[in-house]
Amino acid sequence: MQTRKVFISAGHSNSPNSDMGAIGISGLKEGDLAVELRDLIIKELKLLNQYAITDSNSYVTKDTVAIINSILGPRDIAIDLHFNAGAEIIKGTEVLVPFKSSPFEKQLAKTLVDNISACLGTRNRGVKTEADSFRGRLIFMTPNCENILIEICFITNKLDVAMYLFKKDVVAKVIAxxxxxxxxxN
Ligand SMILES: [Zn+2]
Incomplete structure (x- = not known):
């Protein structure tokens, strides 16, 4: 059996002229956090001798999907990193899979949401499909590979942010x- 390849992207950019995603408490920008976390996870994978393909700091577009499709096969994994936003009281971690998800996607998504929420001490909001998401994230969910979208926590919730900032290195290790x-x- 051949090992799967892994592609990790920051859901938003850390460049001011691009899509920086949501704005959280104290002016935190989703794009900054997503790029930083992506790099932390890649560093942790390297320590495990696992190479990961990654994006530039631009967010996912149709071009990204074309690139992913040219690099990844059906057994490979694409992971997109996001931070959620909402009313101040909403909190927690959730992981999204495509509407028609594979058993592999469901399993990895469940493992991720359980381990991330346990590590951070955030509410476990479970595995959701695109159908449950507010914003259309259909673009990322179109590559012909295994697709996972992680919403680490809510950047609009004080406690979520505090726990994330305190434990970002540990959670990067857990995700890796x-x-x-x-x-x-299989
Ligand atoms: Zn996002």
Whole structure:
């Protein structure tokens, strides 16, 4: 059995002229956090001797999907990193899979949401499909590979942000381990 390849993208850019995503408490920008976390996860994967393909700092567009499709096969994994936003009281971690998700996607999404929320101490909002999401995230969910979209926590919730900022290095390690462990699975 061949090992799966992994592609990790920051859901938004850290460049002011691009899509920086949502704005959180204290002016935190989703794009800044997503790019930083992506790089932390890639660093952790490297420590596990696992190479990961990544994006530039631009957010996911139709071009990105074309690029992913040219690099990744059906067994490979694309992971997109986001931070959620909403009313101040809404909090927690959730992981999205495509509307018609594979058993692999469901399994990895469940492992990720359980481990991330346990690590951060955030509310476990579970695995959701695109159908449950507010904003259309259909673009990312179109590549012909296994697709996972992580909403780490709510950047509009004080406690979520505090826990994330305190534990971002640890959660990067946890996410890298979940991905790594899934690579050789059926
Ligand atoms: Zn986002």
């Amino acid at each position: 381990k979940c991905i790594f462990d899934s690579l050789n699975k």
